[in-house]
Amino acid sequence: MSIQEELHQVEKELARLRGEAAELRRQVGEIGPTDAAERSTLITMADQQEALADELEGRRQALLQQAGRTDT
DSSP: OOHHHHHHHHHHHHHHHHHHHHHHHHHHHHSOTTOHHHHHHHHHHHHHHHHHHHHHHHHHHHHHHHHHHHHO
């Protein structure tokens, strides 16, 4: 797989993870005030999605650097 193909896949996965985290956070706002356990679970899940996105962002930056070095 080329760097450009891997970069495309990473960016696609980043968008998916960020979308899922945003959806989870939206759901937190819709839960009634008495459902603290479900709210906590959704917040934890969103935090985990964002942590994965942060890791992928690091990978994306490394790929961009590699692509810049191979283009020159």
